[in-house]
Amino acid sequence: MSSRILIIDFGSQFTQLIARRVREARVYSEIHPPTRSVSWIREWKPTGIILSGGPNSVYDDNAPLADPAIFDIAPTLGICYGMQLMAHVLGGDVIRTNRREYGRSQVHVLEPAGLFYGFGDEPVTAWMSHGDHIEQAPKGYVVTAESNGNPIAAFRHESRPIFAVQFHPEVAHTPRGREIISNFLFEICKAEPSWTPGAFIEEEVTRIRERVGKSRVICGLSGGVDSSVAAALVHRAIGEQLTCIFVDTGLLRLHEREQVERTFRAHLGIKLVTVDAEKQFLEKLAGVEDPEKKRKIIGHTFIDVFEEAAAHVGDDVDYLVQGTLYPDVIESFSPRGGPSVTIKTHHNVGGLKEEMKFKLIEPLRELFKDEVRNVGRELGLPEEIVARHPFPGPGLAIRVLSDVTKEKLDLLRAADSLYLESIREAGLYDEIWQAFAVLLPVRSVGVMGDERTYEYVLGLRAVTSTDGMTADWYHFPHEVLGRISSRIINQIKGINRVVYDVSSKPPATIEWE
Ligand code: XMP
Numbered sequence: 089m090s091s092r093i094l095i096i097d098f099g100s101q102f103t104q105l106i107a108r109r110v111r112e113a114r115v116y117s118e119i120h121p122p123t124r125s126v127s128w129i130r131e132w133k134p135t136g137i138i139l140s141g142g143p144n145s146v147y148d149d150n151a152p153l154a155d156p157a158i159f160d161i162a163p164t165l166g167i168c169y170g171m172q173l174m175a176h177v178l179g180g181d182v183i184r185t186n187r188r189e190y191g192r193s194q195v196h197v198l199e200p201a202g203l204f205y206g207f208g209d210e211p212v213t214a215w216m217s218h219g220d221h222i223e224q225a226p227k228g229y230v231v232t233a234e235s236n237g238n239p240i241a242a243f244r245h246e247s248r249p250i251f252a253v254q255f256h257p258e259v260a261h262t263p264r265g266r267e268i269i270s271n272f273l274f275e276i277c278k279a280e281p282s283w284t285p286g287a288f289i290e291e292e293v294t295r296i297r298e299r300v301g302k303s304r305v306i307c308g309l310s311g312g313v314d315s316s317v318a319a320a321l322v323h324r325a326i327g328e329q330l331t332c333i334f335v336d337t338g339l340l341r342l343h344e345r346e347q348v349e350r351t352f353r354a355h356l357g358i359k360l361v362t363v364d365a366e367k368q369f370l371e372k373l374a375g376v377e378d379p380e381k382k383r384k385i386i387g388h389t390f391i392d393v394f395e396e397a398a399a400h401v402g403d404d405v406d407y408l409v410q411g412t413l414y415p416d417v418i419e420s421f422s423p424r425g426g427p428s429v430t431i432k433t434h435h436n437v438g439g440l441k442e443e444m445k446f447k448l449i450e451p452l453r454e455l456f457k458d459e460v461r462n463v464g465r466e467l468g469l470p471e472e473i474v475a476r477h478p479f480p481g482p483g484l485a486i487r488v489l490s491d492v493t494k495e496k497l498d499l500l501r502a503a504d505s506l507y508l509e510s511i512r513e514a515g516l517y518d519e520i521w522q523a524f525a526v527l528l529p530v531r532s533v534g535v536m537g538d539e540r541t542y543e544y545v546l547g548l549r550a551v552t553s554t555d556g557m558t559a560d561w562y563h564f565p566h567e568v569l570g571r572i573s574s575r576i577i578n579q580i581k582g583i584n585r586v587v588y589d590v591s592s593k594p595p596a597t598i599e600w601e
Pocket of ligand 1: 281479480482522557593597599600
């Protein structure tokens with residue numbers, strides 16, 4: 089069996105980063121809550137175990153603990169709270185302080201081996217974020233690094249493969265953190281770096297074939313990365329048994345439908361049914377201003393249209409493909425109490441899940457977004473699809489900030505396309521997580537030649553982010569913004585003013601709605 093790392097989540101905001109760093113080193117990893125039993129962990133057969141950080145003190149009433157029996161299952165690395173927990177259950181001395189060590193810290197490696205294999209005498213920068221600290225390592229443990237604020241920055245057992253660091257090797261602020269994680273994986277766990285897009289595709293193709301047998305399968309394509317990659321992967325597995333359905337809601341970006349048809353039908357040879365439902369959507373949306381209402385109408389209309397199209401595919405269809413990703417299914421640990429298992433429901437078009445009779449195939453449910461992109465590339469999907477910015481299910485309806493009409497949609501489509509084209513030409517598209525235009529329900533006065541104009545204001549949004557949960561506004565070079573603005577105002581009749589959104593998330597959201 090391939091190597092795999094079990095990450096136990098004690099509630100740190102960085103836990104997903106640990107999983108990603110491990111996978112970037114080509115070792116498969118999964119995140120699980122601390123409620124997993126020792127026997128469950130043993131059966132999972134981890135090559136190594138990582139205990140994440142977390143906001144608790146080991147002395148808190150409801151602090152999540154760990155059974156020391158897990159240290160007998162596989163080599164273990166404790167990070168931050170994970171380290172304090174190790175010290176606590178192994179008989180070390182964790183001191184509760186009101187003083188936090190937070191931010192960059194200089195760490196002196198005392199032993200250039202194990203986790204610190206390849207390190208020298210010079211201090212290394214590491215990101216700390218902890219309140220309590222370890223005053224004394226448990227008996228039988230050796231201190232392997234120290235920092236100014238914290239004499240015990242790392243320790244290891246003198247003979248067993250148990251290691252810990254007080255700082256966060258998974259964050260970018262610890263520049264040599266990747267080496268530390270690699271050392272854990274390859275020096276200590278002797279893991280194989282075999283988690284690659286190619287290997288994933290091969291395994292998944294076999295799994296899908298076995299599960300589906302001779303049944304027919306449908307997949308709703310949205311034009312986005314996730315459903316595209318899911319469809320291409322399932323097609324690789326079962327070819328002609330798959331039919332994709334693409335609903336043209338009339339709320340799509342410029343040329344989106346043609347692009348999907350070109351890629352899937354012409355390029356990949358996938359059976360594709362396109363449904364032209366623009367009229368239906370626009371009729372239902374007429375006069376509706378409230379964004380939640382818009383979302384509901386779009387969701388329900390989508391299900392109706394999709395079900396009808398699915399019925400036409402045949403009555404022997406058993407499975408529906410969905411592009412659910414790993415961040416949507418991780419059972420994250422909630423350190424502040426409340427339900428310990430929170431599964432985020434995907435707010436994708438229509439919530440097809442609950443309402444339809446099909447069995448689900450979710451071939452990407454173990455992957456992070458960047459991995460999905462790599463799998464897509466490996467499957468031969470063009471860069472214009474795999475590197476595409478995310479696009480919300482309800483489409484441009486939530487970017488027209490008032491009632492939706494065909495006229496407004498066309499205006500927004502043209503402006504949005506010009507905006508993205510300018511970003512591409514400036515070579516900035518891949519630096520930005522998501523960029524789009526919004527049509528504001530505001531008109532303002534302008535002057536064109538000798539004429540007074542009274543036209544729409546267009547809002548531009550561009551953000552950087554890693555997962556869409558938090559985001560910062562993108563700092564465009566001013567001359568690029570200036571060029572975009574004059575291009576849009578000169579070329580798009582109906583817009584005479586452009587504004588740029590400089591709000592971060594939180595407190596704003598990415599979409600305006
Ligand atoms: P917000 O606006 O909540 O958006 O900051 C976070 C990310 O989610 C996208 N988004 C959606 N994606 N269906 C989707 O598939 C939706 O209904 C939806 N609403 C927002 C948004 O574009 C951003 O990437």
